[in-house]
Amino acid sequence: MDGDASRDSELPFMPAIEAVGLTKKFGALTAVDSVTFDVEEGEVFGFLGPNGAGKTTTIRMLCCLISKTGGQAKIAGYDVGEEQDALKIRKLIGLMPDNVGLYEALSAYDNLDFFGKLYDRTEGQRKENIQRLLAMLGLWEKKDVTVSTFSKGMKQKLGIACALIHDPQILFMDEPTANLDPESAKTVRDFILELKREKRTIFLNTHNLDEAQRICDKIAILNTKLMATGTPDELERSVSGKKTVVQLVQVTDAILAALRKLPLSNMTIDGNKLTFDVKDPDKENVAITEAIYKAGGQVRSVNIVGSTLEDAYLKLVRSDKT
């Protein structure tokens, strides 16, 4: 109890999730390489990375499911990797694994009730939570229906509900919208936003950039190593340079030949739309339009676009490979 009291007094300064040099090796393969980040209470933290980046491995280490091979991590002040803290951590957190992992032969209610029991919730608490969660997800009517008859989206929602049955303040979700149709993905995303309003700390694995941008307060880009961390805005700005998009009436070989003589990088052609990477649009755009006119082309529009999170992501993930 003493430990808990001191924990409370430290609370304002303590991140909900903290990793310092967290590393996992499988034999010779390094899956997660010295990753350092922290997640504040009530924050939605997006963990982005390509397949095999180590996202699932990181979640598993943080949830005390597999051991770390290096570094430290803390969940609400408890040490990940300490035998006696593992149960305390697992009591505090909820996990939505990458595989939904429900008992297909049981009803939605029985699935939730089972997990509620494992988290030592009383019958009254379980009833109340099950009703609240299923109602929130629009599944209350289906509470007694066998899960095997559920659609993928419904299963996914029920899976999240199972991770929330004990009202955890910290929730880990491993690609909760992967393999869902756009509509189901949206209901799941809306649900996550609802949880965000309830001020829960959410650690979200995803490779959906759009989703990360819309939901997350902070994003980390992982590719075995941590490539960058920041707010979505910060990451966008971190990629220097802008793009110029020129819409032409007709693209001709003469125009392309003229443009190729200019010192432009990364020209892409999409129908009558040309895109360039530019450093200083004020100067370069003038040169571009001039070259087009001289080659006999007609410009419909010229737009300058800032870099997107996607640009930042691709740049960071690719930079690792070279």
Place this chain on the structure above:
Amino acid sequence: MRLSKSWVIATKDFKVFLKQKKILYSITVAPIIVSILIPTVISFAGQNKGGHGLAATELTVLLPAFAFFYLILAGYIPTTIASYSIVGEKVEKSLERLLATPTTDSEILLGKGISAFLPSMGAIFGGSVIFMVLMDLVTQPKLGYYYFPNWNTGLVFFLLVPLTVVMSVGWNVIVSSRVTDVRVAQQIGILLILPLAGIYVGGELNLIQLGDTNTLLIIAGILFAVDLLLLYAARATFRREEILTKWK
């Protein structure tokens, strides 16, 4: 270790079994058939060609060995249940979620053990009651007394059968950790009944004195030692890190 956690897991498994006819059948059909079939065969044996059925001396060799038929069942029935309850969780990928709850590996393993042990014992005891009643009815006229129940049969059902069920559960946990297909798990799991069938056949051929209390106690001792070994190995297999990273 908190028994309550294991019990929660076991009762969840019971619910799943009740929903799956295949499991229900495989638990109940074999013991019922065996329990009815053997007394029926005995009642007709030796009756053809004007015979008078089996002699009392023959019966006293055959009857104690029949109880060992239930040892074979004790090896077989947990195979179906454990393969469904462990490989089933693997196929549904629900183990990760289960491991993420504040439950220890031992508690989960014990839960799985209970969910395989209790229905197996129930099916065998149920079958054995049918068997003993029918057998008594069939043999009483020849023997002049009711052969069942007796102390040695008690020893078989209350000592050897539970020890065999535990052995089968342990063996099947290990098998289930290595395969991803329920049927393959059962096929390998069932190999365990070979030595048990050997004991049974040995008894019927009068090579092993299965009516002898000392023989029974020696078999119990061997089973107990094998149980300890298998449970130790099962516990070593059932570690969350192994389950998530090495189990196929």
